[in-house]
Amino acid sequence: MESFVNPFRPGAGQPPPYLAGREHEKIDFEKLLRQSPILKNLILTGLRGVGKTVLLESLKPIALQNGWFWAGNDLSEAASISESSLSTRIIADIATLVSSFTIGETEIKRIGFTATSETVEVKLSFIMLMSLHNNTPGLESDKLKRVLEFVWDVVKTKVKGIVLAYDEAQILKDKAADKQYPLSLLLEVIQYLQKKEIPYLLVLTGLPTLFPNLVEARTYAERMFNITTLDRLSEEESREAILKPIETEGCPVTFTEHGIAEILKYSSGYPYFIQFFCKEAFDAILQQIKVGIENPSVTIPEMVNKLDTDFYSGRWSRVTDRQRDLLIIISKLANANSEFTNKEIAYKSVQLNNEFKSAHINNSLLKLIEAGLVYKNRRSKYSFAVPLLADYILRQENENR
Template sequence: MSSRQALTKIGFSATSRRREQTLDYDLLMRVYGEAPGLPSDKLKHVLMFAAEVVGPRGIVFAYDEAQNLADHAAAKEFPLGLLLDVFKSIQRREVRFMLVLSGLPMLFPRLVDSRTYAERMFRVLQLERLDEASSREAIVRPVEVMRSPVRFDAPAVAAIVEASRGYPYFIQFICHEAFAMMVQESDGRFVVPARDIVRKLDHDFFAARWSRATERQRELLLLAARVEREEVEEFTPAELVEASRTGGGKPFSSSGVAQMLAALTEAGLVYQSRSGAYSFAVPLFGGFLRRQGELAAPPPPQPAGERSKRAGR
């Protein structure tokens, strides 16, 4: 925070003389260092100190990509549990604080795994894909508001809607790349280089997640991408076992699939819905995997006559 407030000296004494000081990181760290007790006690002290300064307006704590928060018992590090414990205590004091966490679908299960009472702490909002009309508005409205000379024509808008599947992040990514990579045609219109954008999306967004998996896990992920029901974007362990028996590779057992899905869930690559089915943790990851499978697949055999014709050219 950067607003200046008339603060008492560090602590809660009402009799100390007042002085003006910025409520900044250095000050809050000093309050933390001087507070007694465990780290959780120190954090509560800092938050209550900030609450007194801010007053009735309250504070919103917003944490994006919160699915990356996790406890690590082996290393004796519990950042997620600490966060929940501190804010649960603050909630009991009815301080005007709001904690907003946003992240991928595995976020809420991780909260509950860390502290079972987390289910009562939060109101969960599922942000679904945009429908076609909203997707189109998200594409064309910003350039209209900014009065940009660049305009997407109807085919380009339709292509972006189809490629993004209505996910806001991908609409943003594709539109940004389209502006950066557009090629002007002779008639003055702009063409969205869809293939180049998908390649960049694969490299910048999906590849890092793909690199987390072992070779055997990659085999299972590719198999999941093949059996994924795209309309609901999910698959079941039984479908994976059955598909592995007809895929030509080394089949997976039921127990092997269960163990591997648990490991992939821990790695943040898949998550289990309440129905018991699994989905890829990142939207459109199945499409990326299918493209990887196509690249890895050998070319189809050619008839002998066709091979001899090409050899004679």
């Protein structure tokens, strides 16, 4: 018992001990790897906490087992600020895979009375690829196309294709005011390569704002991707995520049926919340066992307070008082945790004697979208970008009464 490590991992992007409920998505990805030529790429989207990053990482070994290279990274503001910075990010990721490939030899001559020369292999290094990029004439897209074509010509006898996989891709946007179009660049380059039947497969994960950004950048983007929207796990899948990790030999902790039911209730099937509650419950039970308590118990509502602090409070602290008023009104809608409209918000505000005009609601929602709390979906309705945010808001309101 002393050496048994808590198997649950609620950290951002941390792989759980058992990945429940994502077999269908893995099968679909394997089908994409079998395309010839590549006609469809992949988008994994969903709210925070549904396991997008974890699923993305689980696809990597599938690609490798099928004979593909896998290059990728988390997209950052720095990598997406301009076309050239995105190109540099992609080239750097590719270079880590291909730097051992030799593309020729060069002779280095020594200077001096006893001059000698040395033959050195030329590798497909980051420096070499950036030199090729910089010396290619034309636009930034022409430079990146040339580099990726060159890479494929070198490695094509060794692999079936190259997956370019990027997480947090919702931050990738065109910036017309700055005359920078990194998202359009990425789509244009991938479409160009695939038209030439060069097997680069693009996999992007991000919040639900990702796909609208793609379509806004290039209308043909809708035809380039299969979209997989990750949702909460079913009750059966949630039970597996709870129980499988503690079925290992020697595990000193068990969960009662009542405890499992409480975790199911408060997690609502969201993988991050399942990991969070299970980790907290596991630690609490283990400590009680160590001090000799025969029937250890935990209360999930106490853990909810810790979840509020760890997961929600940072986001809540960044909104203004008037935005909080609007969010409280939204949270009292019957459909607050699914989809809602401007009209529904306005009507509810009148009912609650805290009236918001339609124009004010629109402006506030735009600011909340920028803050990452709300997003507008393809049906022109709004949803919370953070799972079960309405429940948290109502808890905060009750505490402040």
